[in-house]
Amino acid sequence: MAHIHLEDGSFTLFWVIVWWLCALVLIGSALFLLRIKKTKDVKKITMAAFVTAASFAIFQVQIPIFGGVHLNLTPLIGILAGPVFGTLIVFIVNIMSAAIGHGGWGLIGANVLVNFSEVIVAYLSYRGLKKVTSSLFFRAGIATFVGLICGNIVMIAIILISGIQGITQSTLQILTGLSLLAAVNMGVAVIEAFITGLIVAYIGKVRPDILEGTVS
Amino acid sequence: MTLFKDKKGIIIFGVIVVIIVIVALTAYSMTGPMGIEERFNHALGLPINQEDHGNNWFGFSIEGNTLLYGIILAVLIVASFVSYKYLKI
Structure with missing residues (x-):
């Protein structure tokens, strides 16, 4: 859900390269972890394909709430595919989104970092919440909120660190503006939490073995 | 408990x-x-x-190029079903 909706040229070339390098390190680490794994989890590959398609499909749809927002199901990716596959999934979704004109190519690195934070925090929260509640719906719902809040914080941090070319606003003004934007974004997190909760609860009912194998 | x-x-x-x-x-x-x-x-x-946003259905619209969106989504759906058929879940 958190996504830096800016055109190419908003960040300086230096910061575009920095965020791309950070993202490439993450992607390289994910590929390395998959490569050293002795047994290939082929079922997880299928799950990764499904969540990639679902995330891409829903990410491009602007929903007429609060003037226009969209979901991206990154917490669901974290819960169902785990952080290793999740890193690759968010990279693929961001590449394909840029390919159709949704988001700049230069911002893919930064957006992968934002989405990765949502994936890993939702994954860890979902697993950690097992001690708090046995309900899959509430575990997934709360993990979604935590993941998306974290994603918004990372998004704001990246913009503040990078700075935006061609604007005259102070850091405080940018922080205020982005905080309001994140607050409106979080309104949609309620919908995303319900969707994620319902999907996870349904899978837990019909195929609990899929959720038991979410460790990667 | x-x-x-x-x-x-x-x-x-x-x-x-x-x-x-x-x-x-x-x-x-x-x-x-x-x-x-x-x-x-x-x-x-x-x-x-x-x-x-060009095409607009009850306020819902597609960001970016709608044709490319459809093509990429179709490819992803086919890939998902192929992996489901051969790798199962």
Whole structure:
């Protein structure tokens, strides 16, 4: 859900390269972890394909709430595919989104970092919440909120660190503006939490073995 | 004990929902109705371009090129079903 909706040229070339390098390190680490794994989890590959398609499909749809927002199901990716596959999934979704004109190519690195934070925090929260509640719906719902809040914080941090070319606003003004934007974004997190909760609860009912194998 | 754990889940979830809805509505009332890109440009002090989303179904619209969206989505769906058929789940 958190996504830096800016055109190419908003960040300086230096910061575009920095965020791309950070993202490439993450992607390289994910590929390395998959490569050293002795047994290939082929079922997880299928799950990764499904969540990639679902995330891409829903990410491009602007929903007429609060003037226009969209979901991206990154917490669901974290819960169902785990952080290793999740890193690759968010990279693929961001590449394909840029390919159709949704988001700049230069911002893919930064957006992968934002989405990765949502994936890993939702994954860890979902697993950690097992001690708090046995309900899959509430575990997934709360993990979604935590993941998306974290994603918004990372998004704001990246913009503040990078700075935006061609604007005259102070850091405080940018922080205020982005905080309001994140607050409106979080309104949609309620919908995303319900969707994620319902999907996870349904899978837990019909195929609990899929959720038991979410460790990667 | 299990009942208490379940109640804990609904309480935490409910409290988060209420807080987020209040915060989101307050922020929305301060900023007004805007598309996501307009909202971004407004937050950063960039010139605001009116968003044009072409095809619009009951307020829902596709960001970017709709044809490419359809093609890529079709490829992803086919890939998902191929992996489901050969790798199972």
